Amino acid sequence: MTKEEQLNVLKKIISIQTVNQNEAELADYIASLFQPYVGDNVKVEKVSYAPGRDNLVVTIGNGGKVLGYSGHMDVVDPGDLDAWDSDPFDPVVMDDKLYGRGACDMKSGLSALVVALLEMLEKGEKLPGTIKLLATVGEETGNYGAGELTKQGFADDLDGLVIAEPRDDLKTITYACKGVIDYHVTSVGKAAHSSRPEMGINAIDNLFEFANQAKEELAKFDHEDPALGKLTHVISLISGGEQINSVPSEATLGGNIRTIPEYPNQVVYDKLEKIIDDLNQKPGFNLSINYTFPEEPMGGDPDALLIKLAQKVAQDSLGFKPGVGTSTGANDGQEFTQSKKDFTSIIIGPGSNTSHMPNEFVNLDAYYNAIKFYQDFAHAFLN
Ligand SMILES: [Zn+2]
Known part of the structure; x- marks a missing residue:
């Protein structure tokens, strides 16, 4: 994909309004992008949480280690529209930043995951393992989608999970939260x-x-x-x-x-x-x-292999080593790690500190970096 095509996916994802509902429309759009590849090695499943609220699971590969990639599809209300300099659902680029509701939290991360996987499929790469994209509903109001997917066993085979929530434009990895x-x-x-x-x-x-x-x-x-x-x-x-x-x-x-x-x-x-x-x-x-x-609280070890690997991949492919931190806020990882399997869940993603704010944005460099990182990380993890 060209950078323009990568950007267009993100713009489209932001333009689909998913304010605490309506994720099914976005799930349909993402599913349509993977549709040309559906077959023995690519499976697309919609998992309903409520009417109009479908989670989406895209599984690429068969057997081997399983890497989970996750992002939520819902966004919070844009609030007072007068506080915005542009329409929150008609994303605009200015000074290498993309503005719109969800640009930071977390449609840039979700879009980067989607684009990363599409590019891997486009290249016809044969993976030595499996990648599972878990796109969820209702994260902002209670991690409902992740809860539903976990209940239905979608996280039971994960060997590691990466959530693409915004963290200092990929410069921090969060591994534990209360x-x-x-x-x-x-x-x-x-x-x-x-x-x-x-x-x-x-x-x-x-x-x-x-x-x-x-x-x-x-x-x-x-x-x-x-x-x-x-x-x-x-x-x-x-x-x-x-x-x-x-x-x-x-x-x-x-x-x-x-x-x-x-x-x-x-x-x-x-x-x-x-x-x-x-x-x-x-x-x-x-x-x-x-x-x-x-x-539930999610514990973790700052020296976990998954974190070390993410730091190494970021260093090698982006030229910087992310720091490690914890969080007092909730995220989908707390639901997914309730599954039958014991695995490490980390957060690393594009976007920094404009979540839930008017004029929310993502630095485009961070978005493109994230696409590269998620591809390189998948290779490193599965090999
Ligand atoms: Zn979020």
Whole structure:
């Protein structure tokens, strides 16, 4: 492909609007690019998550080692259009940068993966292993697509996974990240006149009882992960009561926990639920808990072979050695690494620090570098 053709794929991918939905249209477009190659060695599968929301899996090769390449197809809302200098879904090039929603996070990375694989197919290369492109839905709102693919076994044969999320234009490799638990606790009491509190049940008092115990118990999870640091817990939302002279009949709070591999999410759920169960044994307590957006922590070793290999390939083909870092944010790798197989997942991709912002862009050099890197890395990994 010429550079212009490589750029046109990216422009087309950005122009398909996938704001927290509609990924099926993009999956169709990417599938159409691989269609001419479908046969014994190339398989294209759509895996539906919900109507209009298809994940796409392209498998190239048969047997041998399996390298996963992944990118999400959804983008976040462009927000206030007046803050943009151009139409977020009509990408424009200025000063060697391409502007548009998703240019950074992460349609440039996804497009670079797609183009890299198309070029390998175009050249008729015979791979000594298998590459699996996993294009996902719903990453921005909860890694739903990666969750679905993992549940259906698409990550069960991976020997390594590279996610093309933006990281300093490929100059940083992220290998570990904290897990997330958002929890919500509701306390139900009984209203009464506040001059006769003994007639009611104070939902706020009972909720405070939970809050104090949760803070105390989670503080005991004090092991420090060498890469990610400690588990953190913040009670971040609280509301309750009906009016100043009534015993409150309901109160709720919400908390955000960032977990580390030493304390997988289940250990934290068990602890929170034990507190709730024990309190509910006491007279007057009626507490319940639910969770949103849970994500498992993903541990990792900064000296993992996959990281060393990525550093070597970048050095050889791009002329620089990426640094290594961790992240407190969530990504699809946390879902994929829940699969039956144990493998290393890393993030390396084009784009830097304009994710989710107006006038989001990618440096075109980084995009072209990424295409080269993903090809060279596939060769190095599979050989
Ligand atoms: Zn992203």
